[in-house]
Amino acid sequence: MPNDPAPLAHVVLIGGPSGCGKSRLAEQSGLPLLRLDDFYRSGDDPALPHLPTGEVDWDHPGSWHRDRALAALDELARTGRTEVPIYDIAANGPVGTRTLELGGATRFVAEGVFVAEVAADARERGILADAVCVHRSRWLTMLLRFVRDVREHRKPVPFLIRRGFLLARREPAILARLRDAGFRPVTARGIRGLLS
Template sequence: MNNSAEHHAGGLVLLGGASGAGKSYLARTYGRPHLLLDAFYREIAEDSTAEEPLPRTVYGQIDWDDPLTWNLNSAVDAIIELMETGRTRVPVYSITTSSVTGHEDLELAGGPIVAEGIFAAELPRALSQLGLRPGTDFHAWYIDQHRLPTAARRFARDVTERRKPVPFLLRRGWSLMRQEREIRGHYLAAGFVPVPKRELHRRLGTP
């Protein structure tokens, strides 16, 4: 990878990291547009209507950190449509109610498209299978930082936004903090490059 490809954030950027790492902040700041991959979560209604119920955690609740709760094909379709036509239509998803509450139009505004969400690691292989080249047609960068500030920001955000009941958030937060090394390894195995947040500000802010 040459220096231009490594440090220039043109086209499509997949931004990965643990929940609470600051993906949304970076994407909102630099994305033109910001594509929220969490918009492609499956709805809780599918738990009773789909052929297969949504996956469960060891304590019996729906495991919203399992990629099977997410619609990969719809996310890929939206990315390709946005890259090819300059616009796409995405769901408006409520984390609180685990349901789609509407749709919104997203338009290319000069780029880069910054797509982020906890399932971003599922995308490099899917995009590569469509002929897009990592490091050239898209970048995949992982926010590399210590797990403790990530956990604190995640809990404060989820409580403020009333995403789920506090006991659930505490169990989930503890589980995610223990799994963070594994999560990082999963992203890197998927083709993401670890980059400190300060460096990501520089790369994403480079025209």
């Protein structure tokens, strides 16, 4: 945007299917982290998309506030701080807000299931440093996601099993969408090196 202040920092976007290790890689980097999944809609939002079974399709971009996530990404890059929701999966919605600050960092990380939805805008606004997606076996991702979701009591186990197989089937399309959005497939080790 022509009249916007120059960015103080640039973002590294990390994409990949749910459970592939995006959050862990972002946390391990030590860089300021914008969790885009905190911008999910509340469970009672009438705009939520649904699966044919009637359950909410949490893996559909319509289950997420893209505009709010993009505004926070841009504000953090240009001003060094932004307010973000604290989303609680068990509560099915935000339970508060927190202030995220750069603290003088010139790079920060943003990750989430729908990160591809903001890549083009981040590039156009001149705040994108890089866009990478985690490259690993979809079956390993499925296992890691299931273990994480059970450990964190995210949803009932039968739902997690059905969702796990659904996401495994969708994974090639998810990765193709990320590549189309300009994301480079990189191993977890390669991403660690990039962020160090």
